[in-house]
Amino acid sequence: MSETPTLHPDTQTHLAAFQRGSVDLIDEAELSALISGALLAGRPLRVKFGMDPSSPDLHLGHAIPLLTLRDLQALGHCIVLIVGDATAMVGDPSGRNKLRPVLTREQVEANLVTYTDQAARVLDMDKTEVRRNSEWFDGMRFEDLLQLTTRMTVSQMLERDLFRRRLEQSEPIGINEFLYPLMQGWDSVEVDCDVELGGTDQLFNLLVGRRLQEQKGQRAQCVRTHPLIDGLDGRKMSKSYGNAVGLMDSARDMTFGVMRLDDPLMETWFTHLTRVPAEEVAGLLAGHPREAKARLAFEITSFFHSAEEAEAAARAFDREVRDKALPEDLPEHAWSGDWGASMALPNLIANLGLAPSTSQARRLIQQGAVRLDGEVVDDPTSSLAEPGSAVLLQVGKKRFARILPG
Numbered sequence: 001m002s003e004t005p006t007l008h009p010d011t012q013t014h015l016a017a018f019q020r021g022s023v024d025l026i027d028e029a030e031l032s033a034l035i036s037g038a039l040l041a042g043r044p045l046r047v048k049f050g051m052d053p054s055s056p057d058l059h060l061g062h063a064i065p066l067l068t069l070r071d072l073q074a075l076g077h078c079i080v081l082i083v084g085d086a087t088a089m090v091g092d093p094s095g096r097n098k099l100r101p102v103l104t105r106e107q108v109e110a111n112l113v114t115y116t117d118q119a120a121r122v123l124d125m126d127k128t129e130v131r132r133n134s135e136w137f138d139g140m141r142f143e144d145l146l147q148l149t150t151r152m153t154v155s156q157m158l159e160r161d162l163f164r165r166r167l168e169q170s171e172p173i174g175i176n177e178f179l180y181p182l183m184q185g186w187d188s189v190e191v192d193c194d195v196e197l198g199g200t201d202q203l204f205n206l207l208v209g210r211r212l213q214e215q216k217g218q219r220a221q222c223v224r225t226h227p228l229i230d231g232l233d234g235r236k237m238s239k240s241y242g243n244a245v246g247l248m249d250s251a252r253d254m255t256f257g258v259m260r261l262d263d264p265l266m267e268t269w270f271t272h273l274t275r276v277p278a279e280e281v282a283g284l285l286a287g288h289p290r291e292a293k294a295r296l297a298f299e300i301t302s303f304f305h306s307a308e309e310a311e312a313a314a315r316a317f318d319r320e321v322r323d324k325a326l327p328e329d330l331p332e333h334a335w336s337g338d339w340g341a342s343m344a345l346p347n348l349i350a351n352l353g354l355a356p357s358t359s360q361a362r363r364l365i366q367q368g369a370v371r372l373d374g375e376v377v378d379d380p381t382s383s384l385a386e387p388g389s390a391v392l393l394q395v396g397k398k399r400f401a402r403i404l405p406g
Helices: 011-019 028-041 060-074 105-112 115-119 142-149 161-168 175-191 200-215 251-258 263-273 278-286 289-304 307-322 345-351 358-366
Strands: 046-051 078-083 128-132 195-199 222-226 332-334 342-344 370-372 383-385 391-395 399-404
Touching (some): 046 060, 046 175, 060 078, 060 195, 128 175, 200 222, 251 289, 251 307, 263 278, 289 307, 342 345, 358 370
Parallel strands (some): 046 078, 046 195
Antiparallel strands (some): 342 383
8 A cells, every 4th residue: 555645624625525425324423523533533434345256247236336445545645445355255135135145265266356456447546445354254264253143142133124034935045155354354343444445235234343343342344335326227236137237348338338228326326426516417307317327327437437438438329329220311490499499299299290290290299100319219298408418309210300409
């Protein structure tokens, strides 16, 4: 690691970085006091995040906490990245309804090959303390492990709704799964953590860290959780579902992937995967979904690649997807002042001669025969606001019009 950076002087700026996009912040008053104390002492907080190499690839869901860590790193805090090569062999039960297969050391090591390289796409690794938790777990004797298990009871473990639910459904729970929260919590003791980040599914484990630190006479860490965002199709983000965008994807694949995102998910993705101000996001979402999604794709792709590569990928998407099989004599219509700030889509279709009447236009919309920039519109009450850039309107297979700003 390089020398300790200077801390930003304003407590509220630090607190806002922790608050942004958080679900749980335990305890906010403690955290505020902790930040104030750190500023007075000129000592950065030790902010921990653990990543188990249970698979070889990271996706945008993993980028959410990494982006928060990047913000905190920029404010001068010490990021402690725990590479869970020991815990990965146990297997985190979080989010699992069934017993997770145990990985071998060889499988874990194979997955580890690109982990830090992928994290480096977000974090400044020269300013990041990277620790493998095998540093302390591989050296434990059997009696040390027994001592660790005495720090919690089975009844306390069953307070976790995941374990309780599996017990009620007669699903097996491995003894090794009870070890996982203890191991993650012990990581916090070993690195003397001030704040730990994790997903909402990790809350139980993070609170175990607080418990173990108190038992060892350390200050109990503050806990901050983030939501688990859905993938492109609204299901849990997973490579196996084909709905994930990988951190190592090309600019083209990243852009084309984000452009497939379900419209209702855009606000969440803007909040957690970009740093576009909330007011600007609200304005984008109030406009045409295609324009908002294009901006989202640009923000994400340009972060992981460059603005030039993001722009090239956007042009490729327009050329290959939006403008596919368009007639050479495609009619263009500038937005008319008579149309106002927006116009009901059936009226617009009829006005442009793409349907014989507004009632027929409504039927075509209900039948899924109308597209705006390649995306089906099936709500006959939809309207189109004056676009900021060209919008392609398609009715059926052969009727097109390009709507231009007025």
